[in-house]
Amino acid sequence: MSSAEPGARATGGGPKQPRLGGAVRRRRRALELTLDQVAGRTGLSAPFLSQVENERARPSMRSLQLIADGLETTAVELLAAAEEVDRGVDLVRSGEQAGLAPEAGVRPLVRGRRRLHALEFTGGHPGDREFRHEGDELMYVADGSAEVEADGHHHQLHRGDTLYLAGGVRHRWRSTDPDTRILLVAVSDHAPGAPPTA
Numbered sequence: 001m002s003s004a005e006p007g008a009r010a011t012g013g014g015p016k017q018p019r020l021g022g023a024v025r026r027r028r029r030a031l032e033l034t035l036d037q038v039a040g041r042t043g044l045s046a047p048f049l050s051q052v053e054n055e056r057a058r059p060s061m062r063s064l065q066l067i068a069d070g071l072e073t074t075a076v077e078l079l080a081a082a083e084e085v086d087r088g089v090d091l092v093r094s095g096e097q098a099g100l101a102p103e104a105g106v107r108p109l110v111r112g113r114r115r116l117h118a119l120e121f122t123g124g125h126p127g128d129r130e131f132r133h134e135g136d137e138l139m140y141v142a143d144g145s146a147e148v149e150a151d152g153h154h155h156q157l158h159r160g161d162t163l164y165l166a167g168g169v170r171h172r173w174r175s176t177d178p179d180t181r182i183l184l185v186a187v188s189d190h191a192p193g194a195p196p197t198a
Contacts, residue, residue: 019055019082019083019099020052020055020058020059020064020078020079020082020098020099020100021052021053021054021055021099022053022055022082023078023079023081023082024049024052024053024067024071024078025053026081027071027073027078027081028053028071031071031072033071035049035050035053038067038070038071041069041070042066042067042069042070043066044063044066044067048063049067052067058099058100058101058102058104059100059101059104060100060101060103060104061075061100061104061105061106064078064079064100064104065129076117076119076186079098079099079100079108080108080111080112080113080114080117080188081113082098082099083111083112090110090111090112092108092109092110092111105121105122105123105124105125106119106120106121106122107119107120107122109183113188114188115187115188116135116185116186116187116188117184117185117186117188118183118184118185118186119183119184120142120181120182120183120184121175121180121181121182121183121184122180122181122182123175123178123179123180124175124178124180125146125173125174125175125180125182126174127147127149127172127173127174128172128174129172130170130171130172131170131171131172132168132169132170132171133165133167133168133186133187134167134168135167135186135187135188136164136165136166136167136186136187137164137165137167137184137185137186137187138162138163138164138165138184138185138186139157139162139163139164139165139173139182139183139184140161140162140182140183140184140185141157141158141159141160141161141162141180141181141182142159142181142182142183143159143177143179143180143181144159144175144176144177144178144179144180144181144182145157145158145159145175145176145177145180146173146174146175146176146180146182147173147174147176148163148171148172148173149171149172149173150163150165150169150170150171151169151170151171156176167187
C-alpha cells in the first residue's frame with residue numbers, strides 16, 4: 001500500500017492550519033500504540049498515518065473516521081482536539097480549514113472542545129456508516145435533500161427541514177442531492193477539557 005491515500009492532500013504554505021496531526025499523535029500515544037498497530041486497525045498505511053501526524057497530508061473524512069475508530073474515539077473528537085480554544089467568543093470564518101483534505105466536504109463550525117459540536121457537510125455523503133452519540137443531535141438541511149434512517153424509521157429531509165435525534169439513537173444518513181448542505185449540531189459526548197472517549 002502506498003503512503004498516499006485517496007482524498008489526501010499535501011499541506012503547503014498559507015494560513016495556519018489546525019493541528020489535526022498533533023491530535024492524532026496525542027491520542028495514539030495515550031493508547032500506547034505504534035503507527036503499525038494503528039495501520040493494522042484501520043487498513044491505512046503506516047507511512048500515510050505518519051504523514052498525517054506530521055501535518056504533511058490531510059486525510060479525507062472517511063480516512064479520519066477510520067483513524068478515529070482505530071484510536072477508539074470519534075472523528076469529531078479528533079477535530080475538536082486539533083484546536084484547543086479557550087475563548088468565550090470565537091469567530092470561525094467561512095474559508096478556514098479543518099485540517100482535512102479540501103474535498104472532504106465537512107467543516108467544523110465550532111472549534112476546540114466545547115459543550116456542543118457543529119459541523120457543516122456539503123456535497124455527497126454516503127449512508128454507509130452508522131452513528132450513535134451520547135448527546136442529543138439536531139440535523140438541519142440548508143440546501144438539497146437527505147435520507148436518514150433512525151430508530152428503525154426512514155425520513156426524507158428537504159431544504160429547511162430539521163430532525164432531532166435524542167442521545168443514544170442509532171442512525172445513518174446520506175445526501176440525496178449533489179448540492180446538499182447539512183448542518184449538524186450536537187451536544188458534546190464529553191465535558192470540556194476531558195480526554196476523548198470511545
